[in-house]
Amino acid sequence: MKTNCHEISRLIPLYSDNGLSVEEKQLVEQHIAGCEKCKQEVLAYKKIWEMLAGIERIEPAPNYISRFWTELSSRMPWHENFLNELKTSLSQKRLVPVFVTMSVIILLSIVSIRNYFQIERVPAITAALSETELEIIEYMQLAEDYDIVEEIDFFEETEALL
């Protein structure tokens, strides 16, 4: 059955960008093979589609990525910026040794400060003790030393036996 121009005119606009099904495409092709008017229509749409490609493209400004980050940080509250920077830094594996070193330094500083304050408190604690208590402490220290000496003697004797 021969299709009429009215039916085909409905399909022609989509023919130029391959928007038709295989059957519809065949219908158009069969029809324009014998109809000069519709063939001209197809060519006109094709030409328009090609003309649209002639519009120039613009390129973004070279610093568009850094501009974006600047704009973004100007819109965000400072604490969000700080957290984001921290997250980004942590996600970069090459900064891991830096963070580990910093953590060790912080830990050592905390321990040193704590020990310093404990040593500072010794004279005050000693002053508060009675003479008997001081003697007991002295004996306890002597006893500890004696244990150590005994252990050393034991090992030396064992070595001599061997």
Place this chain on the structure above:
Amino acid sequence: MPQECPENKTNSYYSDPDVRLMLDFQQGNKRAFEKLMRLYFPRLLNFIYRFIPNRETAEDLTQEVFIKVYKSAAAYIPLSKFQTWIFTIAKNISLNEIRRNKNSGLSLDEAFGSEKNTLKDQIEDKTIPCPDRNIMQEEIASAVKAAINSLPENQRVAVLLCRYEKFSYKEIAETMNLSVEAVKSLLSRGKENLKGRLAGIIDNN
């Protein structure tokens, strides 16, 4: 045997490399976001520029698209291809800007030449006896821009996505939240309108 990721079973969009980049960014990878910017910024800039022919405004609006993407990263769930999603944002931002300017009485179409200087006037300009080829090309380009700009919003979006972004009808339908049939109809009418506007040029070439 390695287990298949459960995401892949339920959501085919996870195989889209750009969706993967967005998900990487969601995990805190800033470089993934910058890669997306390098891929999409120039495309979106031109897409928006064809709506709003002012370079500075188009750059600002493109930046706005990426700020939206950045802010919605935490809640991002891939429900479409990444390009469909980001072009939907760009389309909405562009249309909002056009409406905002219409309401404030400003015209964004001036760069394409005012309506007084119609295509017919440009083609039938007898003051130029033998127009240089480049000038002719420029005039054609400006007539094409004006013709695109004269299309109703929906037709314009469909034509731009189809012609310049090479979107399939299905992708256009997803971007515009329409059926494929509606997209076909929009494109048909859009092309008919363009043909009507550019008839003079076709006849003269």
